[in-house]
Amino acid sequence: MDRQRIIRFSAVTALTLAALFTTLALLQHLLVPALVWWSPQLETSFYDLGFFGAYRAQSYVSFNLTSPQASILQWEDSCDNGYIFLDPSGKAPKHPGPLILDAKGNLVWTSDQFKTTTNLKLQRYQGADYLTFWSGKKAQTMGTGAYYMMDSNYTVVRKVDAVGEALHGDLHEFKITKDDTALLTVYNLTNADLTGMGWFRTDHGWITDSIFQEVDIATGALLFEWKATDHFRAEGSYMTNPLGGYYAGNPFDFFHINSVEKDAHGNYLISSRHFHTVMCIDGQTGDVLWQLGGRSTDFRDLSQGKASDFSWQHDARWLSEEDGLLSLFDNGVAWPHVDVPYSEGRIIHIDVTNRTATLLHSYRSLASPRSSSQGSVQPISGAHGEDHIFVGWGSSAAYSEHAMDGQLLCETHFAAAVSFWWERVKSYRAFKASAWSATPAAWDPSAKIEGSKLFVSWNGATDVAFWELQGCEAAEGEEGGTGEFHALDITEKHAFEESFSLPTGAASMSRYRVAALDRDHAIIRHSNVAVPPPSSRYMIFLITGNLAAVCVAAVVGYWVLRRRAWHVDWKQYTVDRSKYQKLW
Structure with a gap:
């Protein structure tokens, strides 16, 4: 290809790109607003396609922080109650932190006092409601920090820490039990025998151990502790990390605990993301009583595998211990592992006596996202008292509300669906509470x-x-x-x-x-007292008066200088051009 053809090709390419960008700019800033004005229902489609950006924020005149400008894709009046609790994080939000919205997505409360938070929700302690959340330093898929409890005045009244030297509370779980104790997760760097994993790993490899503790909130005393390394080996993990485990700077996260719950018998229900397993732990001995899912499931699946084939799951909970009903969020994805076409919430019936499992209901999003991490499933009451399921889509910036049988009732996106894969904004879990009454103590309207x-x-x-x-x-x-x-x-x-x-x-x-x-x-x-700015007439008078004063001062100054013969002889600076000749 000769030089002329290269120049011509480069010019055509540059002009084509310029035309493309110009067309997109015109489409975004002129055509799309015109179409939305003409047909407002088109706004949700353009929102999800990213024409308003990956994350659209709402700013305020009387408040210095922003909130997501959410888009409601589907709505049913039975969703019109309560408050939504989120922890937006990622590269798009200007300030990560706790966030409360009303049912329609309007801001109720947010704060930049805490740099990073997860798991914001309403919990009951000693007969009163508290806002609880984790805050600390987040490092990829885990964190080191503490747990906070706020009263209805938004005052931090308790701070709960993990128990043990060099142990810190992890971001995944903080669950208050009926006994006014706290269940929390801890990730701890330690050594383990990794020879079973091969690839020249040694018996002195490095792993991240998954620990959960039960702590007395009032005293901080440790009541129970369980470690995954006491019961499982790293080679049983579904997670692959070719470089993990060789040195302390890159340990192998083999188990990855992400939820803990205590049942009426004093045993613990936990979820292991990297073992694809929900398991029951004996509250006295720490022994594993049973496992659902993964390589060593103890249950016969009566739903052609749909009750136990979940993977990379989050938020395993008892919906009803008596009826054997479990809920969980089935991610099905953990990049680069992709096991399913979409993530979903699930309700599973298990018969512990006969060791059988049956999938009862599943819950899908309109966007059908593959949420590679995070997520939650919560039973709630609808506006008219009916049973609903509320799903937070984790790394996909959405939450939805469903009838118990799986019918989608409402869905809200707080970022464009086209950006879900990039995780520009996400919330570890999403919760909904039917009531929350609060009056700030530290600030006025x-x-x-x-x-x-x-x-x-x-x-x-x-x-x-x-x-x-x-x-x-x-x-x-x-x-x-x-x-x-x-x-x-x-x-x-x-x-x-x-x-x-x-x-x-x-x-x-x-x-x-x-x-x-x-x-x-x-x-x-x-509120504070607000003083209006001077009126336009006053401003005009003020400007005119100042100009007049400047003119008067200039005239007076010139007259004074003339009187005192303070003048400059500019002739002394005149250049005699006759001394110079033009050079040719």
């Missing part, structure tokens, strides 16, 4: 004026039903002022942030504030 409007919000407050705009003409001590605020307007609270149009002219005030009202119109708390 926030009011801010922008233009001719006043915006107001109150991060975390759940009992605000109305906002009342109040104003006063002048502060106490100012001329003609008493400092008393009077009610000017009232609006019902629908979203996280509401706004008021400020009165103008003679009706305008020198100061404004907003009162948060409950359903009975009783005042809960007042």
